[in-house]
Amino acid sequence: MLNIQEYVAPNSLEEAYQYLISQKGATLLGGCAYLNLGTRNIPLAIDLSRTGLSYIRENEDTIELGAMTTFGDVEHSAILARYFNNILALSVRDIVGIQLRNLVTVGGTVYSRYGFSDFITALHVLDTQVKLYKQGIFDLEYFLENGSKEPDILEKVIIKKDNRQAVFKAMRNSRGDYAILNLALARIGDKFRIVVGARPGRAALALNTMEYLNNEYAQKRELSPEILKNAGEIIAEELSFGSNGRGSSEYRKELAKVLLRKAIQEVI
Numbered sequence: 001m002l003n004i005q006e007y008v009a010p011n012s013l014e015e016a017y018q019y020l021i022s023q024k025g026a027t028l029l030g031g032c033a034y035l036n037l038g039t040r041n042i043p044l045a046i047d048l049s050r051t052g053l054s055y056i057r058e059n060e061d062t063i064e065l066g067a068m069t070t071f072g073d074v075e076h077s078a079i080l081a082r083y084f085n086n087i088l089a090l091s092v093r094d095i096v097g098i099q100l101r102n103l104v105t106v107g108g109t110v111y112s113r114y115g116f117s118d119f120i121t122a123l124h125v126l127d128t129q130v131k132l133y134k135q136g137i138f139d140l141e142y143f144l145e146n147g148s149k150e151p152d153i154l155e156k157v158i159i160k161k162d163n164r165q166a167v168f169k170a171m172r173n174s175r176g177d178y179a180i181l182n183l184a185l186a187r188i189g190d191k192f193r194i195v196v197g198a199r200p201g202r203a204a205l206a207l208n209t210m211e212y213l214n215n216e217y218a219q220k221r222e223l224s225p226e227i228l229k230n231a232g233e234i235i236a237e238e239l240s241f242g243s244n245g246r247g248s249s250e251y252r253k254e255l256a257k258v259l260l261r262k263a264i265q266e267v268i
């Protein structure tokens with residue numbers, strides 16, 4: 001249960017930021033779905049819903065997702081449906097249920113850098129940056145590794161528009177459960193980009209696997225079953241796969257091989 005001592009709903013980002021740095025424990029509210037899971041005393045709760053951050057905008061070279069955009073908005077966006085085989089919508093559609101997806105936000109998710117996140121894995125396979133209100137713009141890869149150096153507000157996510165083909169795959173024990181493993185793969189011309197998340201650690205690039213596939217494809221112009229098998233062995237070895245209640249490290253390694261093969265076959 002949340003125990004909120006003072007609640008404010010500022011009308012601008014600057015006002016929200018001033019509240020955020022005004023006292024220790026000041027907490028931004030996104031969709032509140034994750035915050036609500038635990039018991040927490042919040043001295044000052046800052047509701048971002050009036051700060052104009054709920055939007056999906058298409059610019060000449062980019063698409064911007066405001067921090068208060070919900071997964072429901074992502075799922076039903078006509079703009080996002082036109083790019084990257086609609087990977088962002090596909091990455092969130094199996095998360096719990098409609099009510100939850102209509103609550104949870106892009107900002108709460110990306111700022112928190114959850115290891116189990118499906119959405120972050122899909123974002124990471126695209127050319128994505130995050131804009132923090134005070135600290136500016138960072139590549140998503142850098143942000144996932146380093147987080148924010150100081151309290152800040154994630155204002156928006158910026159995705160470069162290009163013609164990459166993208167696929168999202170995840171394995172769940174049952175519908176609505178967290179993924180045991182997820183994987184996103186993009187093909188940009190003749191190059192492949194691969195991200196694996198819910199390992200259960202944070203989404204990470206499979207750099208060696210990418211290099212192997214890119215070299216093989218450049219030389220042979222095809223990816224034979226043998227190459228896919230080798231790529232599976234590489235991905236299982238290069239990333240760390242942990243064990244938890246959903247699956248063992250060994251099981252996750254096997255899943256990585258299968259999801260990779262399926263994703264490549266689909267994108268090719």
Ligand SMILES: Cc1cc2nc3c(=O)[nH]c(=O)nc-3n(C[C@H](O)[C@H](O)[C@H](O)COP(=O)(O)OP(=O)(O)OC[C@H]3O[C@@H](n4cnc5c(N)ncnc54)[C@H](O)[C@@H]3O)c2cc1C
Pocket residue numbers: 027028029030031032033034035036037048067068094095096103104105106107108109111112114116117118119152153154155176177178179
């Ligand atoms: C029951 C349940 C099951 C879930 N299952 C899945 C799943 O299977 N796959 C999956 O990918 N996700 C899953 N999620 C996570 C969900 O998708 C969201 O990532 C999560 O709820 C956070 O979003 P929120 O808007 O609720 O954030 P909140 O709970 O509002 O906030 C989370 C944290 O982010 C901070 N914050 C919020 N907005 C901002 C901002 N703009 N800038 C900086 N900090 C901010 C808050 O202060 C807080 O610390 C699940 C969540 C729940 C509750």
